[in-house]
Amino acid sequence: MSDTPPTAPVHADSASRRALIVVLDGVGCGAAPDTEAYGDTGSDTLGNIARQVGGLALPNLQRLGLGNATEVEGVPPVVHPVGAYGVMLPRSAGKDSTTGHWEIAGLHLEAPFPTYPQGFPPAVIDAFAQATGRPVIANRVASGTAVIAEYAEEQQRTGAWIVYTSADSVFQIAAHEEWIPLDELYRACEVARRQLVAPHDVSRVIARPFVGAPGAWRRTANRRDYSIQPPGITLLDVLEAAGVPRAGVGKVDDLFAGRGIRSTHTTDNVEGLEAIRNWLETAPRGFCFANLVDFDQQFGHRNDVPGFRGALEAFDQALPSLLASLREDDLLFITADHGNDPTTASTDHARERVPLLVAGARVRGGSLGGRDTFSDLGATVADWFGEAWRGRGTSFLSDLLHA
Incomplete structure (x- = not known):
């Protein structure tokens, strides 16, 4: 310099x-x-x-x-x-x-943006499930890798979204890329972003795609964030x-x-x-x-x-x-x-x-x-x-x- x-x-x-x-x-x-x-x-x-x-x-x-x-x-x-x-x-x-x-x-x-230490209210989850045509499992505060390990096989059986949050203001949706197409996951995030208005105006909706099999789940690089x-x-x-x-x-x-x-x-x-x-x-x-x-x-x-x-x-x-x-x-x-x-x-x-x-x-x-x-x-x-x-x-x- x-x-x-x-x-x-x-x-x-x-x-x-x-x-x-x-x-x-x-x-x-x-x-x-x-x-x-x-x-x-x-x-x-x-x-x-x-x-x-x-x-x-x-x-x-x-x-x-x-x-x-x-x-x-x-x-x-x-x-x-x-x-x-x-x-x-x-x-x-x-x-x-x-x-x-x-x-x-x-x-x-x-x-600050709202956070959900007890998970999202039933009205929020029900509206999301109805609009996307899939049920929701998890709905709690969790580590992304841990929640996938716990719920992935249930997602395979039921086709449900894995929805979770953290101490931050985020609505995260995890889906296996082979069971739920990426485009559908992204559309679901867009639905959630439109629905999450005050008082539930979270900072970000995050697509969390993953792949793999039991014991070897892996999140992919196809994450997307949808901010307010x-x-x-x-x-x-x-x-x-x-x-x-x-x-x-x-x-x-x-x-x-x-x-x-x-x-x-x-x-x-x-x-x-x-x-x-x-x-x-x-x-x-x-x-x-x-x-x-x-x-x-x-x-x-x-x-x-x-x-x-x-x-x-x-x-x-x-x-x-x-x-x-x-x-x-x-x-x-x-x-x-x-x-x-x-x-x-x-x-x-x-x-x-x-x-x-x-x-x-x-x-x-x-x-x-x-x-x-x-x-x-x-x-x-x-x-x-x-x-x-x-x-x-x-x-x-x-x-x-x-x-």
Whole structure:
């Protein structure tokens, strides 16, 4: 990264400018002011993983300033970080991916999405079964892999949907791809999405297809998320109105109900990183919003500390290739949407602050401090493209660039 001052003012012609947000799904970094109120006391995804494994090897994130932003064993602070660093506090109600991504994009919720620790009410289930023509089994809080293991054979006998939820606001539908066609599963999710309105306006309806046989069930990569529409303006709306090209990687378009963005859907972090590299190598200008889901989906929810560690270190090893693809007018932001601490008894999301790292030729290394909301990131991206900001948050662009 260069220490050369920018050749144009902050709000100069943005025709060649690009910005990339990479969300490390579930990679929180410690308590927020209201963590206790969410039942997540003690959660510190990055810090606790590092302590449990005797330190993490993340030299490239370290050079950007990760150890300066938050305490991570094995990742000490550096004297001269090449990136800007800080942490961001969650302010929107809730702790799921939709809430976190919406807050990054400038939209806050005053109340969290509804959750169903006792399963969904009979009226909700009955309406769904009648509209889709299949009965429903399970209807309880469960791990996806566990609920499939328990109910798959019953689904084969009866043709029923396996419906389950979690501590998050989700209506999940599991179906074996050989017994219930994918198209039918997706149509059923669309039915559920239309039916689940207030007061049962869950954040996401999720298609959870699987294959296999008893003792060897396996969820496939054909998952789809059907989010509720954002109830207000987001960064994506602002950029769309301004004619700034927008691309997504992973489930981002699902989280915004497809409004203002289309994504390259990926099966894992490896594919996600490849899609990010492809955007960096080919996009002439614009904005990319990427989600790398393995940290959360594969390891956080399964309390798999070694797997989470491996995913963090694999991302760190891939980071130089992303940095090498940055152009003079690029900003790369690395952050998260919530925590998912695999060292705690819980297998669900945690209310945590998140790291904020920024790289680019124009970025001056140094502290961005503790940002009062994730929305400061969305405000900064809008500012980078010279657009007036109408969402929550305050731009830190002037603190980010060389004078």
